[in-house]
Amino acid sequence: MSWALAIHGGSGSMRRGHLSQADDEAGRAGLAAALEAGAAVLRRGGSALDAAQAAVEVLEDDPHFNAGRGSVFTAEGRIECDAAIMAGSDLAAGAVAGLRTTRHPVAAARAVMERSPHVFLAGAGADAFAHAHDIEAADPAWFETAERRRQLDEILARPDGRFDSDMKYG
């Protein structure tokens, strides 16, 4: 059986010419790094689960993508991360929502899948579970970037604007 991998870094209204050259290049470089991280696992016979997690963790660390570091802000000015992972072989699955102090949310989701009887944990409990299972913690400041803060300020300046339409920064 031959291996295959696909990744995404979000969809949206970015049109050709809409992104600066620097953002375009940074996005492509991030995708290339994540693709290589996952492909390297598969090339050496590793599991699809490990490959998918490896690719997502690279993107979670890349401030150009809305996940982990570089996530968008809530209206209260916080960062809350969600993640899920699923194995096709036995339909095992793990998911977390509302994480604030776990560096790789996808790693927390995997721990839920493999080291708990549950599928979905949310909020402070999910962070506590991750830390109790040695999933790397991170200070909330780790996730914050100036560009996302600017986007939040822009949205808060238009309280009457629909918060998920052309102003969406997904």
Added chain:
Amino acid sequence: TVGAVARDMAGRMAAATSTGGLTGKKWGRVGDSPLIGAGTYADDRAAAVSCTGAGEYFIRLGIAHELCARVRLAGDLPSAAGEAMIGELGTMGGKGGLIHVGRDGPGGWAFNTPGMYRARAAADAAPEIAIY
């Protein structure tokens, strides 16, 4: 939102999705990414899927699971099922995209937005990276 779908040399598949959600989200809003069957699903009998976009629509359509069901029960190719699901998404007024990998062949994608950060690699295909 970011995601990955993979098939390994043993034919096992997996899907993973991670997100910060929506800018300015309120009231503990959660989208499709962590909802198994909406933004993330994997079934070795069918495909692995990860989604991105206006999460509320992906939740209502159960898009990731529905794509796998079409492959498993109707014999659709993942690519055809993915296009059909994005078509239904658009009909509801939703925007976004998905990536998929099936039991053979390279991974693929479908989306109805002007852009989607995406890339793919396979044992027998050159890597591909695209945004628009």
